[in-house]
Amino acid sequence: MSWKNIIGQKQQIRTLRKALETERFAHAYLFTGPEGSGKESAAFEIASIFNCRSANASENEGACGTCPDCMQIQSFMHPNVEYVFPVESALLDPGDSAKKENKRFTEAKERYDALLEQKKLNPYFSPAMERSMGILTEQIITLQHKASFMPREGSKKIFIISQAERLHPSAANKILKLLEEPPPHVLFILVSSRPEALLPTIRSRCQAIKFSRVTAGELKLWLQENRPEIKEPELSFIVSFSRGNLRLAWELINSRDSTQSESTTIMLRNKALDYLRLVLTPSRFHEAITLCEQNAKNLSRSELSLFLAALLLFFQDVNHRRIKPDFQELNNPDIIDAIDRFAHNFPNPDFFQISTITEDAIRAIERNASPLLVMASFTADIRALLQRN
Numbered sequence: 001m002s003w004k005n006i007i008g009q010k011q012q013i014r015t016l017r018k019a020l021e022t023e024r025f026a027h028a029y030l031f032t033g034p035e036g037s038g039k040e041s042a043a044f045e046i047a048s049i050f051n052c053r054s055a056n057a058s059e060n061e062g063a064c065g066t067c068p069d070c071m072q073i074q075s076f077m078h079p080n081v082e083y084v085f086p087v088e089s090a091l092l093d094p095g096d097s098a099k100k101e102n103k104r105f106t107e108a109k110e111r112y113d114a115l116l117e118q119k120k121l122n123p124y125f126s127p128a129m130e131r132s133m134g135i136l137t138e139q140i141i142t143l144q145h146k147a148s149f150m151p152r153e154g155s156k157k158i159f160i161i162s163q164a165e166r167l168h169p170s171a172a173n174k175i176l177k178l179l180e181e182p183p184p185h186v187l188f189i190l191v192s193s194r195p196e197a198l199l200p201t202i203r204s205r206c207q208a209i210k211f212s213r214v215t216a217g218e219l220k221l222w223l224q225e226n227r228p229e230i231k232e233p234e235l236s237f238i239v240s241f242s243r244g245n246l247r248l249a250w251e252l253i254n255s256r257d258s259t260q261s262e263s264t265t266i267m268l269r270n271k272a273l274d275y276l277r278l279v280l281t282p283s284r285f286h287e288a289i290t291l292c293e294q295n296a297k298n299l300s301r302s303e304l305s306l307f308l309a310a311l312l313l314f315f316q317d318v319n320h321r322r323i324k325p326d327f328q329e330l331n332n333p334d335i336i337d338a339i340d341r342f343a344h345n346f347p348n349p350d351f352f353q354i355s356t357i358t359e360d361a362i363r364a365i366e367r368n369a370s371p372l373l374v375m376a377s378f379t380a381d382i383r384a385l386l387q388r389n
């Protein structure tokens, strides 16, 4: 990590750098802002700066990202950095020697480790165990215990509390105690996209840094500078698709297959447009149904939601060009002819309704609905809406 890995957030970085340079870092911060704005990865950046072996980590670029300490932080193994998120109570209780108890713990530990693996791949992902009641008291007691050990000289212990609004009430009271008498060698960074749900007494003891939603321009510029291998049309697609949510942008970037000439993203978009053509050709509607069944079977949930999102972005482009024929800020600038053709052939569809059913279908797929049922009813709906012309 390094400062330049933080996308957007110029003012926020300036405030944090200034605090570091003047050695006026607060003992507790509350990083707030929308989901996917990068607040938690910024917290890890701070953790790296305080522990990086590179001599001028704080003044220059930020942490080096390559020394043993930086590497340990990236793999969630650093003794000075504690990362807390909502877990299941089974994880905190290895149980006695009774086998059944141990099994519950082992299974919970596997789920916990899987979430950390996901976080390693995507720094904008916020892990939370599904059966969790929130951040539990035992987790904060462990922090209290760890706070009593001194870090190596010149470094700090960093406690990063993810989704702090999910602190269980008794855990919140325990952390409040820690914040009231903060050990000088500990830095707390609470992270929350719903800070209003935190105890006011906790909020008042933290210095708040408010992160903004990353704009399309900021994300595009960052990708051009740091991931030059991502070219148009994929670049614009990633920027439009993620709508300022870096977790989504990162999922697309991770799914890139550099061995293929066409990116997965663009391949899915083209698949989506082929499907749309079939849906709209009356004589080939049965082929559309078959294709829809195949897709529901063969594509993963994230691919299906990308497939639907590609349609959504295409409809947006059509609507823009329909209203303003010289509109240039397209999601899909590479297929402008297809967009204009569509706008010409379907001059007056109900785009509001089309967007609504597409967004509903994406949400249903993400919420584990049956892909086949969702895709079948989407296909029928979209056909009806477009045939009204």
Ligand SMILES: [Zn+2]
Pocket: 051, 052, 053, 054, 063, 064, 065, 066, 067, 068, 069, 070, 071
């Ligand atoms: Zn380093």
